[in-house]
Amino acid sequence: MESYLGVIVIVAVVALLAAGGLFLLLRPRRKAPPVKPPETLPIPEEKEQPPAAGEEREGGATTTLPPPAPPAEPMVVAPPTEVPPPSAGRMVRLRSRLARSQSTLGRGLLELLSRDRLDDEVWDEIEERLITADVGIAPTQVIVEELRTRVKVLGSRTPAEVRALLREQLLAQIDPNLDRTLHVQKHGERPAVVLVVGVNGTGKTTTTGKLARVLVGDGKKVMLGAADTFRAAAADQLQTWGERVGADTVRGPEGADPASVAFDAVAKGMEEHVDTVIVDTAGRLHTKTGLMDELGKVKRVIEKKATVDEVLLVLDATTGQNGMRQAQVFAEVVNITGIALTKLDGTAKGGIVISVQRELGVPVKLVGLGEGPDDLAPFDAEVFVDAILGE
Ligand SMILES: Nc1nc2c(ncn2[C@@H]2O[C@H](COP(=O)(O)OP(=O)(O)OP(=O)(O)O)[C@@H](O)[C@H]2O)c(=O)[nH]1
Ligand SMILES: [Mg+2]
DSSP states (O other): OHHHHHHHHHHHHHHHHHHHHHHHHHSOOTTSOOOOOGGGSOOHHHHHSOOOTTOOOOSOOOTTSOOOOOOOOSSOOOOOOOOOOOSTTHHHHTHHHHHHHHHHHHHHHHHHHTSSOOOHHHHHHHHHHHHHTTOOHHHHHHHHHHHHHHHHHHOSOOHHHHHHHHHHHHHHHHOTTSOOOOOOOOBTTBOEEEEEEOSTTSSHHHHHHHHHHHHHHTTOOEEEEEEOOSOHHHHHHHHHHHHHHTOEEEEOOTTOOHHHHHHHHHHHHHHTTOSEEEEEEOOOOTTOHHHHHHHHHHHHHHTTTSOEEEEEEEEEGGGTTHHHHHHHHHHHHHOOOEEEEEOGGGOSOTTHHHHHHHHHSOOEEEEEOOSSTTOEEEOOHHHHHHHHHOO
16 A cells, blocks of 8 residues: 555656656747847948949948849940039139230230330321231221320320220220120020021031120020031031030931021920020021022021020131121021120131121120130120230
8 A cells, every 4th residue: 555655656756757858848948039130230340441433232231221232234335414603703814825815916006106206107006916916907007096185185104005006995995885795595485596697607506605605604594506507517517515414405407407406406405494495506608699588598497486685706716807797697597696706816816806796786695715615705894804914
């Protein structure tokens, strides 16, 4: 009996121990260390050594890291859009170009006017110098007459007085009070339209491209119209200028009607809410009636859609007085509102500024002072005269 009891006690103890062991094995392990999901694990190695641009990150990134860079575009490399300098102060910046080409005139005149004795021979020479510099006969006579009177009153002259005298007379002929504002401001929803005209090779396309840069530099949105449809190269040339500053070019097929290209350019400009549409035209001789009529048509067709705010005649300063007759015919056909005088860096005949304004009754608004993209400046009469006379 006693041995039975002993067996029962042993069995009971073993059963208790087994149940306890089983409990220990099966109970939930609350105190085990939590396993962090991979996305919240810090990755110090990557922070210390950031991957190279374009390299893809693989897994394990924390939520604070930037998204992986998109794969690099193969081969298509758009050139960055340039931001040209604004128009303000451009002529001052280009003053040295002017001084280089025009200062011979100034120095010569100052030297002659500083002589003790100003006899008729000296006055004749002064006159000749002005005419040689393309000032034009009538303005030259006015300048010389005025100078003669002033010198008589003054008697002996200091170099500063001579300079002031000449400065005053040249400025008076150039007329610093002429309104040289370029009309490039949009009218409500309608963009301003600038039509660029002139004989062959004067610099129309270059000036159109440079003007687009001036306007973009001043914060405007520009559309270009390639209404020179004679040569595909002309439209390419313009488009290249536009692309550099982010201005679109509307062009037609070679031989297309320039008036319809101009119309389309203005229509697209309106659609895209640009500030200014600049239309480049083919060079044409003023003697070719058919081509001059075509130019008249370009303007009239644009006017069905918008106002032509500015008709810029591009004149090559190196052609001198020859340009004058051309200018008159263009003025009759399309009513010029401003002159862009190009290549002033390449001639000493800056006097053309005076004669062309006088002949046409239209102000010089822009001057080209080199072949560089930013070598076009709004004309400033005082800077011009100071460049002629030297500082
Ligand atoms: N030195 C100098 N060269 C200029 C200036 N403006 C234009 N040119 C040059 O003049 C040449 C003719 O320029 P374009 O703009 O093609 O002339 P264009 O009037 O459009 O010519 P067409 O369309 O053929 O009638 C180019 O070599 C220009 O670089 C300037 O202000 N100074
Ligand atoms: Mg051209």
